Amino acid sequence: MQENNFTVRVGVAALALLGLVTALYFGRALLLPLVIALMLATVFWPIVQHLHQHWHLPRVLAGALVLLAFVALVVSFALWALTAIQQLVQELPQTYEQQVRVYEIIRRNVQAISPEFAEHILPPHVEDSIFFKHFDQFVKTQTDNLPFYLRTTVENVVLVLFLVLFLLLEGEMLIQRFGQIFGPLTEQHAQAAIKALHEMALAVRSYIVWRSLINAGMAVFLGLFFAQLGLRQGWTWAILAGILTFVPYIGPIIAGVPPAIEAFISPGFGPATVVVVTYLVVLLVEGYIIFPLVIGRNVQLNATTVLLACMFWWVVWGEVGLFLAVPLMAGVRAICLHVPGWEAWGNLMGMDPTAPSWVRKLAARLFPTWRALHGLTIEQDQEAIIPSAESAQQRSARQALGPKDASLPAETAVSRSLPKTGELADSA
Template sequence: MQMRRALIPIVPLLGAAAVFVIMVALYLGRSLFAPVFLAVFIVSVVWPLQRAMEARLPRVLAMFLTVLATAAVVIAMASLVMWGLNRAVQWAIGNAAAFQTHYQRMDVWLQGHGFYLASEFIHNFEPRWLFGALQRLGVGLQQVASFIVIALVFVVLGLLEVDSTRQKLVRAGRADVVGACRATAAKFQRYMVIRSAVSAATGLGVWALAYAVGLDLAPEWGLIAFALNFIPFIGPLFATVLPTLFAIVQFGFAIEPVLIFIGLNLVQFLLGSYLEPRIAGRRLSISPFLVLFAVFLWSMLWGIAGAFIGVPMLIALMTFAEHHPAMRSWTSLLAGDPAERGRSD
């Protein structure tokens, strides 16, 4: 009995050590694990298309058309986003002197009104920092595109093995795992439909606002907002701050940058914080704290690709936990607001 009590404090330490080892392994093997996890996510999302084609076409041809359609969508989105970012970088380089002038004026104004901490930040501001941030964002999105290209190879293999894997699990008596996989795939599909619709609405809203105010690069800001909205919290933040900075350079310290900033926050709040949770409903309700933690955790491990796939990973973990009796109570504790979930159904 005493030995058993002595082992109890060791169990949490062993669990923490195991989690740490797993995190290190995922980080060191990100070039392999990230495409594989992304491939599983893509297979789960496009499987209904594959199954519908298999009813009319040979299996291999259906798989080829499914992968071709997926690649076409990815290439089209990546091309549009990179075009928008390149246009923004070119505009910023062409107005580098204006950037420096306006932020020096902001430094003087902040010092004159006693905002010394903010003034210190502005004083050290260099336009090259902004250019570097835009270029790093572009490089990160290119890495995501390269991950997707590698993932498509795994998608081909995954689409060919979905049925055989399901049959093996059933024969092994693991129907519970099959049920968890089906529930996870259904949530992935719902998540992507909702996220795509909200992202498209966000992009249109940003474009309309920028066009109405007269901000340069209005179509580009709409495309960038559409793409970045797939990354919760971090994406909308960049999609709000960047156009505001460019508006200050274009209009100076006038009413237009204020309108841009307020309008962008209003668009993000109405679509991301109000409309999307009500559309998602109970089946995708997750604590906002967990969503933010997942985004930062996976972005730390895998960069922008991890930030994109962080929420789907969280959805998968919680769905499998829901199908495990010992973990079911924890999923209800970590879910979103029960009152909101009840009203959304």
């Protein structure tokens, strides 16, 4: 009987999962703008609350001001992107002679590294190159499709902005109504649901804000480095790297290809090597030191979860799903950690701190708020700063016991060195 019940539960869970995936796939036209709007609303919510409570602005005006600032930022970036794309297209070889000249430069540089590889991939006659035949057609196709991409993007942006405005205006009411689904607001279930919702919003907001700040800093550093190296499109590649780094693993790899190719074509193999090595160092510092330090432990996801999430959301929602995969899973993990019975699933998706121990020790000493961000208590923080240090009392107790009990734990050594209750009475 128990085996039958287990089989039924597994079957029901599999059907529910299949139904969820189907709904996500076929409902992406509706769900994608809603999910993006929810994420933006969680980011803008503290700003709107501050303007409403401390500056006494009406919530409508506060939300409108925040959205206007965001629209101005998006429009400025869009104008810059269009200018950069136009300049990049103009710098591409237009005539047949220019294309042949660029092909010969690439082939000569590749031959200097590996002649056999150049012979197989880049034949001597440019007409025999498959890449050369299809490159011009690829650029023309993408250029012709650009107006369609722009129109679709503008329509989705307008829809998302209206959704964000409504969420900012009615956020408090929606949160209360969400809690009432689980019972009266005074009961434990409703309060737990609202708390889980707040924790999910905090996890998503923390990831988006810190990820954006880190990517912006990385883009500025790479832009200065590429410009100093003499790359003509250095800032374009740097900002592209800042955008694509939102996509784990795949994004940084794709973003590193264009600057390496430009450096390889123009200056040569040496500058291209410098570009690749510096780019890898920046990614390592960002991924293993900076990002784990500023992101709280409730937001950190292990590599397996991130990779599976990217695969799942890419299949369901395409390229946009790659950008949303990590914040979505961070929100799911936050919910699992605060729902009774689901904590094990949240723990399964999490990970231990990946920053080096000396970096975490230094951060704990310099920034007291870092402990709260990572959920450390004072005792855990002291243990992290001095992991194996014994107190003066423990060391003196171990010395008093002599070499016979030197291998005992420090707490046992202290307890054995203390006088017993009877001994205290006799001495009195």
